Amino acid sequence: MKPIRLLLPILVLFAAAPITLPGCGDRGSREESPSGVPVLNRGLSTEPESLDPQKSRSVQAADVLRDIGEGLVSYDAAGELVPGTAESWEISNSGLTYTFRIRPDARWSNGDPVTADDFVYGLRRLVDPATAAFYAAELGNVVNAADIIAGRRSPDELGVAASDDHTLVISLVRPTPYLLSLLTHPSTFPVHRGSIRQHGDAFARAGNLLSNGAYVLVDWEQGAVIELHRNEHYWNDAETSIDVVRHHVVTQEMAEFNRYRAGELHITSTVPPDNFEQIRADFAEELHIHPTLGVYYYGFNLTRPPFADNPELRQALSMAIDREVLVEAITGRGEAPAYSWVTPGVDNYDPVRLPYTELSQQERNAIAQSLYRKAGYSRESPLRFELRYNTSDTQQRIALAVQAMWRKVLGAEAQLVNVEFRVLLDQMREREVTQVFRSSWFGDYNDANTFLAIMQSDSAANMPGYSNPEYDELMQSAGQQLDLDRRRLYLEEAERVLLADHVVIPLYFYVSKHLVKAEVKGWQDNILNYHYSQRLSLGAAEPDGRP
């Protein structure tokens, strides 16, 4: 064998290889997608772990699933509740029974009618321990749900019944004013019984997954793109304008931005933090920044010294942080400084704020210093502790700034410790090495309960280890209220207790950040950051590049 012969045909091979190498041709479906029809290209920041409505977990999976399936209830473009597969519903006077009327013209993507039984099947599947669904606990207020999840009852005993093909009755153990909001979530979507029987665990794959929503899953190329086509059997198909939707998986913010600039994406999932001012100037018309249901916070480990049983020291650290500086100089993408735990703008709630909110930063610093001294610390014998955060540029910048503020105002010495995200999660839950840690919380539905419930002493997501009987009691009482105004008062009082205990330091509220091309019509910013593809259309302006 002569190596020289290897070299000569290399350039020929190089040119021919894309065509000749077997087993790695382009996926057929994309070529099959009809040309000339409107195609919407959206960025997706993380790949969904599953498109099985009950087994999926991430926000990104839910974003895609909201295009594919439809719950009893849905949201319009502005984020207001609207009827979904149920055309109407009645709520009993006790607030414990919900009766839904399923649309007679609701169809699966194979033409089968969507029946009340499909919803019963889906909801039972959600709480069945065998499904191992992450969102099972969301149904906790439905009769028998908690016992079924714990394996003490059979899923058949769930308080959900189909009284006929088009009537679904959900029975609750306590009033749940946010139930309708929950029933928009993909985990409560119906499931086609026959398709699970036929495909088993593979029922949620492209080609197998039946949908009852505006689009049907056609292809999922892992790590690259999820392609959806219009579902012609959808009851509201006449209102769907865009025929093909592609959710492109782009984990790097800068790469996503470049793809948007190259004309490959109509909508980005986020905006890169670097050069944000430049982007704001260059894309003023296309940039969409809007408050959302998420809070960025530093939590205290309340089970270990020095922060256990020391609310005044915690308050001192909380007051010494200048949040305005953080959001303007460090995060700088339109975030709002946080002085509460529940994000402003949730339904049926009057914002509660930390008592010191009205003071200037100088006044806060003065009080912080006196609290710090009262707790027995001074510049000579400073408080030393660790601040743990997950490794990332943004977290690091914020931690450095906060560390400097604590040092400047109080003389406290925070040592920065960065660990990988899952390591931090593990340490937060163990509560053995953590002292102050960085975390965040995103609401699952538009109600204060989604924030306040996690700080109850028995909640798994209660990372600080907060346990206050007064708080738990207020939350219990709120859960019993039928009247929204009275319930609201209990929830607000609970938040007041939580804030007075300085369990966490809320730093800022997250915002949703998207770039949206001018030709995308029907886009409305909303606090839920839900943007159903079926409610969008593409205007006259052609995408300035490849499809």
Place this chain on the structure above:
Amino acid sequence: MLRYTLRRLLGAIPTLFLVVVLAFLLVHAAPGGPFDDERALPDEIEANIAAAYHLDEPLPMQFVRYLKGVVQGDFGPSYSYRDYTVGELIGRSFPISLRLGILAMLLATAVGVSLGIVAALRKNSPVDTLVMGFAMTGISIPVFVIAPVLVLLFAVKLQWLPASWTGGEGGSRLLLPVLSLALPQVAYVARLTRASMIEVLASDFIRTARAQGLGTAAIVRYHALKPAMLPVLSYMGPAVAAVLTGSVVVEEIFGIPGLGQLFVRGSLNRDYTLVLGIVIFYAALIVMLNLAVDLLYAAIDPRIRRR
């Protein structure tokens, strides 16, 4: 030769077993589990999930269960793609990494060897300096700088080529990733070729060939190239393996659904089965490629064949 090949293949089995054991222990030693989240789960649900994936069993039992599967070619279900098995995921992503890797290596070899020969023949001339300067630059600039610069230039500014895998069709979407992957390799191959070519050109049998009146082109082609290729070839084995299992960075930047991206995602998500599957696959690939290089060696150098 056949017996040699068989012996080498059998010898790989204990190596692979050791890889499986070590990898299994390492992934399970990493703190945090596959289903941890800021949105921590109630205990009952956590228990249900652990039971569904046998994560509630003692580690030795999990290992035996896993090993049984691997022996039968079943790498188990993925935790981060709950509807797919690890085998399917590797089967789908490897051909993409393979195509990318082969193209990048072909390009790197063709350009690198040519540049190396030119530099060796014009040793210490401006041409040599230029070529080696280019090579040094290629080695020094990391891929995560080269790739975005290429994207900015060709996709955003000029709009000649797609910025990503899903932004175009066919060969056009491969060009930028292949270039980004090949550039550093070009540099290595060129330097290796130059060094070994200079050495070979100074040896006695080349002087003899010159004395017989052969021209430079004929000397390089018939006498010098083969021996000069040996060091390059030994570099190619591991390089091909590394490029094939996906340059993680290139795949991330261009959104290419290859093996490297899958591996990173698996590690970050503590997807035990996916990470183990790819590690075993990677190990097997390296063993095979090393064997292939040794066989090629024998084909090129008769002295090695005789031993």
